Amino acid sequence: MTSESDEGELPGLGARLREHRLAARLTLEVAASRAGLSPAYLSRLETGRRQPSLPVLLALARLYGATVAGLLGEQPGVPDPVVRGGEITPSTTGGWGYRRAGVAGLAMQALRVWIPPGLQDAVVRVHAGEEWLHVTRGRLRLALGETGYLLEPGDSAQFDSLTPHRFAAEGTEGVELLFVHTLLQSPASDLCLPVPNRAP
Numbered sequence: 001m002t003s004e005s006d007e008g009e010l011p012g013l014g015a016r017l018r019e020h021r022l023a024a025r026l027t028l029e030v031a032a033s034r035a036g037l038s039p040a041y042l043s044r045l046e047t048g049r050r051q052p053s054l055p056v057l058l059a060l061a062r063l064y065g066a067t068v069a070g071l072l073g074e075q076p077g078v079p080d081p082v083v084r085g086g087e088i089t090p091s092t093t094g095g096w097g098y099r100r101a102g103v104a105g106l107a108m109q110a111l112r113v114w115i116p117p118g119l120q121d122a123v124v125r126v127h128a129g130e131e132w133l134h135v136t137r138g139r140l141r142l143a144l145g146e147t148g149y150l151l152e153p154g155d156s157a158q159f160d161s162l163t164p165h166r167f168a169a170e171g172t173e174g175v176e177l178l179f180v181h182t183l184l185q186s187p188a189s190d191l192c193l194p195v196p197n198r199a200p
Contacts, residue, residue, distance in 0.1 A: 011073065012073055013045075013048070013051075013052075013071065013072065013073065014045060014046045014047055014048035014049075015046075015048075016070075016071055016073065017042075017045055017046050017060060017071065018046040020060070020064035020066055020071070021046070021064065023064070024063070024064050024065070026063075028042055028043060028046075031060075031063065034063055035056070035059045035060055035063050036059060036125070037056065037059075045060075051095065051096050052096065053096050053115075053167075054096065054098075054111075054113055054115070054167060054179065055125040055165075055166070055167065057071065057098070058125070058127070058181060059125065059127065062127060067104060067109060068098075068109050068111065068181075069100055069104035069109060070104070072098060072100065074100055074104045081103060083100060083101055083102060083103070083110075086099060088112055088113075088114040088176065095114075095115075095116030095174075096113070096114065096115060096116065097113070097114035098111055098112070098113055098114075099111065099112040100112075101178060101179075102180070107182060108180050108181070108182055109180065109181055109182075110178065110179070110180045111178075111179045111180075112136075112176065112177075112178060112179075113176070113177050113178075113179045114174060114175075114176050115138075115140070115167060115168065115169045115174060115175045115176075115177070116169060116174045117169045117171065117172045117173060117174050118168075118169070125161075125164070125165055125166065126161070126162055126163070126164050126165075127161050127162070128161060128162060129160075129161040129181055129182040130158070130159070130160055130161060130181070130182045131158070131159055131161050131165075131179070131180070131181045131182075132156065132157070132158040132179075132180045132181075133151075133156065133157055133158075133177050133178065133179045133180070134154075134155070134156040134177060134178040135151045135152065135153050135154065135155050135156070135175060135176075135177050136153060136176050136177060136178060137153055137175065137176040138153070138169060138170075138171070138173050138174050138175030138176060139151065139152055139153075139169070139170040139171055139173075139175055140155075140167060140168075140169065140170065140175045140177060141167070141168040141169070141170045142157055142165070142166075142167060143164075143165060143166040143167075143168075144157075144159055144163050144164070144165050145163050145164055145165075150170060161181070161182075
């Protein structure tokens with residue numbers, strides 16, 4: 001049985017978010033504005049009363065010059081190329097669940113993500129980088145620009161993160177996916193950026 005303040009797979013996330021914000025010398029209001037959030041919502045994240053959605057977690061990592069793995073509490077050390085599986089424990093404070101699926105600190109960051117049923121993040125995100133995802137269980141509603149997609153288990157999507165995007169679980173079962181994004185703070189990330197030859 002979990003308590004209302006239990007963060008499941010993310011113990012201490014709220015405190016780490018606050019530490020990163022203070023280290024960046026940003027007030028709650030300024031950080032929230034730059035991340036496209038309300039100060040009240042960011043405050044709830046920092047006190048552990050809410051769990052960030054994946055787009056919010058990415059936005060805060062980029063804002064603070066941090067990695068998603070760092071925000072999730074992964075300890076740096078000698079990288080092990082093998083990441084063992086395990087269950088994703090959804091949080092009781094928002095429902096999103098995360099589990100590392102790749103080596104921390106490299107140009108591409110990989111996560112296993114659980115998105116609970118219902119609309120969890122109504123804000124459309126736009127940021128530099130590239131994202132790839134693969135649905136392993138459930139159905140994902142993906143909005144890219146003006147186009148909506150319904151992804152079934154086994155389906156994948158890859159897109160330039162400058163395309164406005166939003167994720168939501170379709171149906172009442174939630175959705176689990178593998179998610180990879182480029183980490184722009186890494187010198188190696190230049191190798192991962194898409195070539196700008198898209199058709200208009």
